[in-house]
Amino acid sequence: MVTLTIDGRTVTVPEGTTILEAAQTLRITIPTLCYLKDINEIAACRICMVEVEGYARLVPSCDSAVAEGMVVYTSSPRVREARRVNLRLLLSQHETKCTKCTRSGNCKLQQLTNDYNLLGDHYIDDLKNIPTDYSNPVVRIENRCVKCMRCIQICDKVQTMGIWDLMGTGTHTTVGVARTRTLGESGCTFCGQCITHCPVGGLQEHDDTGKVFDALADTERITVVQMAPAVRSAWAEYYHLDPKFATAERMVTALKTMGFDYVFDTDFAADLTIMEEGSEFIDRFTHRNKHRWPMFTSCCPGWVRFLKGQFPSYTENLSTAKSPQQMFGAVAKSYFAQKLGVDPHKIFVVSIMPCTAKKAECALPTMRDACGDPDVDVVLTTREIVRMFRGESINPAVLPETPFDTPLGTGTGAAVVFGATGGVMDAALRSAYYLVTGKNPDADAFSAVRGMDGWKEATFTIPGAGDVHVAVVSGLGNTRRLMHAIDDGKVSYDFVEVMACPGGCAGGGGQPIHDGQELAAYRGDILWSIDKNTKVRFSHENADVQALYREFFRAPLGEKSHHLLHTDHTAWKMPNEK
Template identity: 70%
Template structure:
């Protein structure tokens, strides 16, 4: 432990702690902009400078350690003037047209400008030229970039994709796509982690709300919206609703207020996915010599893109089952269209997802099996849905709760955990056990695949099938390590679940952004609680899924199921 002073307060902290951490522990705020704990502490923005007695220059608090006897002032006259000057210099290269910026009201640069009382700009505005490319779901506006390097560090250190890098020299130094490429031509998985960690509006997810609202307003179109499991535990954060008011029913009511004709639950097709993917795994597992191993889940489009570019030899190891999003679109434009007597070409399917990569998934040329049109017409993130609520002056807290429509609106506890890392595996094992034995296991028998550890592995015994070696991983940096271990023969698995975002869909790139706080674990725990409290916890017990097979699909892996619910991952290329 070391003893020191901050603003004349006697304090103690562990040796090796930075001034910023020590100040936060003592409840003394120090402004910062580029800092991300354990990821980006390069002191690029110089907003966290403090005065240390005996030091000629101001020092950055984010990467300067406290030492014995150190005397620190966080708000001396020198510090105040330096911070304001530094911030004005940053603003001189930033497009401050905040009124039309997606991040307005949730922007660290905007907040700092307010907090530091910046009301005029003495420096000439010199903006970087900005060409916005809307072909990719992740959009970069160079004129809003403050060169904080967060996107570079997140992509390098956490996701391991190295998409962003420093470009140019001198006054022309900026952050851009590495190797002078267009984002759409890279190996980017569009996971959106760079977006959720960008402190400004320099990186955003393409906004498709106008397309959706145009369809909602067209009287000749039947609009159908589905909501993913992870959305329900995050959407209310944008409205600061207390837990008791942050209900799925209010979210459904708000979507109906927008004007959607039908509001359904992606949990329905999450259960359907388990029936198909679980049956596929058992088919492969009982005929091991015919297939390559392990079998990988295919629900996460970011992971599928990652595999096809980084480890393409393993593409055939992917489950052929579509993701719940795409299964829903195919069922909505076939079974549901027949049920309500509507031409499937007049059905417009919208997905509300916690994910930015889902926008590319629905655009794949192989995702049009129901009627030739795209099975899913548009994808909105959780943030886009919340912006739609705000733009329509909807106050969710004032709404009466509403139910999902039927018959595609029912889901089980096994479906809701799709949004948490380990959830797909847990749900699949529950139903795989039943499909082999004819009896349900304990719904909590597979807890070893749960939890926050980024790489989990376990062996489970299924009577009549044998021991199943499974692994669960989230975050692409961890995924690369797992794939290298599989490729090198260091580990052997039968079934592997992968999610591109750390913590799974709960921490997806389309979820609400909270500066300096990672919410994936908290949201994931809520999903596990929903499962524990669910009346039905097994996908094969979803009554509407059972009826879908009885009346339309007939059997999992059957001819119609294969046509509508499965896909060929080798039939498309990542790079355009």
């Protein structure tokens, strides 16, 4: 243990503790910009500088270990002036037209600039003449980048993709796509984790709000919107509403207020996905020698891109079932259009997703099965829909609750947990058990696949089918480890759920940004709580899904469902595929 003094207060901490961490134990706040605990502790921004008695120079608190008897000053005149100088240097290469930035006040640099009273013009602008590439779901804006390297570290250490890298030297140093490619030419999965860990607006999703406003204003269009499970656990964070108050039904009211004709629930399509994917798994499992193992879930487009780009020989192991988003779009422009008696080309389908990779998924050439148009026209992230609410002066705190429209607005507890890691597996096993035995299991019988561990595995016995060996992973770093273990023959599974983002969709790249905080576990707990308190907790008991099969699809894995609800993952290519 080491004893030191910080701002006149004595503290004793373990040897090896940084000055920043020691100060935090005293609830003394030292400002940071580039720091991310365990991910980015490289003292790049020099904002966390502190003064130590006996040291000739200031030291970065995030990267300097404590020493016995050390005396530290975190806000001396020398420290304050150094921070102001370092902030001025950052601002000299930063586009300060903050009115154009999607972060809209949720920006660490803007906060520091205000805190240190740098409200005038400081130094000559040294902006780069590099055009912004808007052709991908993830957009990088050069002159907003502060070279903190968080995006590089999160992509390398957590997601193991290595998409971003440092380019140039000295004042010409910047961040770019590794191996001098464009983002579209890289193997990027568009998971968006770089966006949610950027402290400023240097990275953002492709903004599609304008397309939606145009559709809402078009009287010839029938606007249909679906809400993903994980969105309901995060959409009202900007408004600081209690999760018990920030219900999906209040969001329905907000969407109706904006002018959407029909507001449906992706939970409906999640239940439909379970019927198709669960039936597919049982079919494969009972004809083992005809298939490669394990079978992988296919709900997460970031994961599908990862597999096709990094482990392409396993592409056929993916379930052929489309994601809930795409199943919904196909059903909306076929079954629902038929029920309305309208031309499906007039239906404009919008998805509200916690995910940036969904923007790439809806644009795939294989996702046009209902009428030739894209089954889903536009994907909005949770952040984008909140911006639209704000632009329309919609305050959820004063809204009443409105139920989802029918018949695509009914979901079960099993569907809600699609947004949490382990939820797809849990829901699939509940219905797979029923499809084999004709009886429901305990809805909580498969709880071993829940929780925030990055790689979970379990074995469950389904009478009449045998032991099912399953695994659940979230985060692409954990996924890579699992794939190597499968490749090397170290592990063997029957069914594997993969989510590209740590913690699943709850921690998706399109969710609200809270700098330095990881909220996937908190949001996931909300979803598991909703499931626990839902009357119907099995996908196969969704009455509207049952009606859909009676009236339209006839049965899971049938000819019509195969055409509309399944896809060929080999029919499109990643940039590295020949």
